[in-house]
Amino acid sequence: MTPRRRKELTAEDSELWAFVTREVTPLKRRRRKPVPKPVELVVEPAAGPAAKPVPKAKAAAPKPVKPVAPPLPPIAPIDKHERRQVVRGTRAIDARIDLHGMRQAEAHGALRGFLAIAQMRGYSMVLVITGKGGTGGESLFSADERGVLRRVVPQWLRMPDLRPLVLGFEEAHQGHGGSGALYVRLRRLRKGPQP
Incomplete structure (x- = not known):
């Protein structure tokens, strides 16, 4: 194959090209992403017959942690x-909250607020009354739907939003409400340098 010859522009073509390009502004050049350099392979003589190339280690930028x-x-x-x-009364219960009769969303918010304030005040033992949820004569609820707070409050106390506040909890003694109440032990509020 023979290479093509370029045609030379005539004077008329050059004049026309200059006229067309006079009012044209060039586009901004886009910056291209740098192409990563390939890993250099260093081949070291090996003692055995099957020598594999070893990649040359390069310092890579640390990934954000x-x-x-x-x-x-x-x-x-x-x-x-x-x-x-x-139980004997030699150690006082610092505060108590009665959740019974509340809806779940209302009770959860009240419990969170109560425990946070109790911890800020330095209380260590509080009583949370959930109610037993027993049947109360003619009711619209079946036996399974009663006592919802009694079932869900222990679950709430284990949740991540309350774990920094709660050290432990246990069903209360019969004199404090029995299965319808919980003793809740609070963590001490850590006092340290605040950012």
């Missing part, structure tokens, strides 16, 4: 000695 959330504090049961003191 995502901050790891601290693990949630565990829930511990209330120890027997402390429970005995509360």
